[in-house]
Amino acid sequence: MAGPVVIDDAPGPDRTTAFAWAVFALSFGLLMSDHMARQVLAAVGPQLKTEWSLNNAELASLSSVVALAVGLLTLPLSYLADRFGRVKSLVAMAVLWSLATLAGAWVESYQQMLAARLLVGVGEAAYGSVGIAVVLAVFPVHMRATLSSSFLAGSVVGQMLGVAAGAQVAAIHGWRAAFGAIGLSGLALAVIYPLVVRESRLSERQARTKTDWGELARLLLGRRLLWLTYFAGGIQLFCTGTLAVFLPILLTRHYGMALQQAGKTTALFLLVCAVGMVGCGMLVDRMSRRDPAITPRLSIMFSLLSATLFAGAFFSPPGPVQLALIAGALLVVAGITGVTGSMIANSTPRAVHSTSMAVLGLSYNLLGLAPGPYVTGLLADRFDLLTALKVLPLPCLLSALAMMLIRRDYAAEVAVLKT
Numbered sequence: 001m002a003g004p005v006v007i008d009d010a011p012g013p014d015r016t017t018a019f020a021w022a023v024f025a026l027s028f029g030l031l032m033s034d035h036m037a038r039q040v041l042a043a044v045g046p047q048l049k050t051e052w053s054l055n056n057a058e059l060a061s062l063s064s065v066v067a068l069a070v071g072l073l074t075l076p077l078s079y080l081a082d083r084f085g086r087v088k089s090l091v092a093m094a095v096l097w098s099l100a101t102l103a104g105a106w107v108e109s110y111q112q113m114l115a116a117r118l119l120v121g122v123g124e125a126a127y128g129s130v131g132i133a134v135v136l137a138v139f140p141v142h143m144r145a146t147l148s149s150s151f152l153a154g155s156v157v158g159q160m161l162g163v164a165a166g167a168q169v170a171a172i173h174g175w176r177a178a179f180g181a182i183g184l185s186g187l188a189l190a191v192i193y194p195l196v197v198r199e200s201r202l203s204e205r206q207a208r209t210k211t212d213w214g215e216l217a218r219l220l221l222g223r224r225l226l227w228l229t230y231f232a233g234g235i236q237l238f239c240t241g242t243l244a245v246f247l248p249i250l251l252t253r254h255y256g257m258a259l260q261q262a263g264k265t266t267a268l269f270l271l272v273c274a275v276g277m278v279g280c281g282m283l284v285d286r287m288s289r290r291d292p293a294i295t296p297r298l299s300i301m302f303s304l305l306s307a308t309l310f311a312g313a314f315f316s317p318p319g320p321v322q323l324a325l326i327a328g329a330l331l332v333v334a335g336i337t338g339v340t341g342s343m344i345a346n347s348t349p350r351a352v353h354s355t356s357m358a359v360l361g362l363s364y365n366l367l368g369l370a371p372g373p374y375v376t377g378l379l380a381d382r383f384d385l386l387t388a389l390k391v392l393p394l395p396c397l398l399s400a401l402a403m404m405l406i407r408r409d410y411a412a413e414v415a416v417l418k419t
Contacts, residue, residue, distance in 0.1 A: 024138075024139075027151070027197075030090065030094050030190070031151065033185060034097060034128075034186075036161050036162035036185070036186070037097050037101040037183065039160075039163055040179060042166075042245050043165075044175035044178050045245070045248060046248065046262075047175045051175075052109070052110055054110060058110060059245075060374045061374055062110075063245045063373045064370045064373050065114060065121060066117050066118070066121035067121065067241065067365045069118055069124075071370055074126055077089070077130075078355065085199050087134070087198065089126070090193065091190055093126065094123070094187075096123030097123030097186065098183050098184075098190055100116050100117070100123060100183075101120055101186065103183075104116050105183070129358040134197070135151055149338055156277060160270035162182065163244075163263050164266075165182065167248070167264065167266075168260060168263065168264075170263075221359070225343075225410060226348070228402045228403075229343050229344055229406065230340070230344075231398075231399075232303075232403050233339075233360060234365075236303060236395055237334070237336070238372040238375075239310065239329070239333050240330070240368070241369035241371075241372030241373055242373055242375075242389070243326070244266075245376075246376060246377075246380075246385060247265075254385075272330050272331050273334050275331070280332060280335025281338030283335075293410060295410065296407040297407060299339040302336060303396045303399045304396070306396040307400070309329035312325045314386060314390045336399060337364075341360065347410070375391075
């Protein structure tokens with residue numbers, strides 16, 4: 001028998017506190033650790049490829065398996081965190097991904113590394129959705145948009161640090177030391193987190209939701225507007241997932257950079273992506289205050305501009321122009337995250353926002369971050385890397401098409417919300 005929906009209608013704290021900022025800092029730090037653990041593979045990829053004689057698809061699978069586990073487990077693990085306690089769940093997740101990263105320092109084969117990376121994905125699966133729920137619980141409601149965009153940008157900052165720090169350590173001490181250093185740093189944060197962030201200080205604000213599963217599915221997937229928004233966000237992140245893995249290889253192979261320099265350069269590109277994510281989100285927030293229906297039109301603009309810049313980059317020969325065009329594309333391509341986040345939040349009831357964001361995260365991983373590196377790796381093995389990267393404008397065009405199909409639906413929906 002279906003149970004009733006219990007909604008937490010508490011307005012949240014009236015003001016920010018030192019405890020709230022401590023929660024944000026530690027949660028942000030663990031999010032960076034999460035993505036450092038994921039991205040260290042890109043930094044050491046050229047060394048692993050040579051030492052174990054891996055082809056491009058095998059190397060990419062070590063990254064894709066993490067995103068695949070995250071995509072498949074986000075929803076069930078987010079549900080369990082709400083039932084059994086968010087802080088305990090976050091700590092357990094961080095311990096698992098840190099130990100699995102640490103295990104990467106001792107593996108002796110591709111198969112063992114694949115198993116370790118799978119466990120990294122299991123640990124990371126629900127951190128994004130549960131972590132932002134913990135952060136939002138201790139801040140005033142009027143700060144939610146700023147906190148959400150800043151928290152999400154932490155994932156890209158973590159990728160940047162994972163590449164930079166991983167390449168630095170690997171260049172001096174070898175790839176095993178890179179896994180060890182990043183695994184230990186995450187483990188240290190996991191130990192500190194529950195000493196500061198206590199469940200008892202969050203439980204009074206944590207919503208407890210019981211709902212009919214059929215009704216929940218209808219709320220999350222029952223309209224074209226919703227599933228095309230999920231699709232638009234996920235398919236465009238095919239590009240960011242691909243470049244996070246293959247930029248170091250592009251730079252070492254076609255630009256003659258040493259591993260350490262390639263890692264630092266990739267980190268700068270990821271920083272551009274993080275800045276663009278926040279900047280595009282702020283632009284969407286500012287412009288949508290006057291006309292909320294403009295949001296999908298801004299997404300179409302971001303997608304078409306990204307497609308144009310990627311086409312210009314990868315149909316050009318290696319050189320300064322290509323690098324400048326890649327940087328320009330990265331500045332706008334992740335702007336889709338702010339768009340889709342706000343559209344899903346505006347199109348689903350507040351009582352299921354955590355779950356709807358988990359579905360959005362699933363689409364990011366299953367449609368973009370997981371298949372991007374793997375498909376590109378398969379194409380690179382059959383042709384070459386520069387040829388494979390020519391496919392990147394296509395996901396952006398598909399994202400733009402999805403938003404074109406639902407722009408009128410969204411305009412009608414926000415018109416109803418305003419009345």
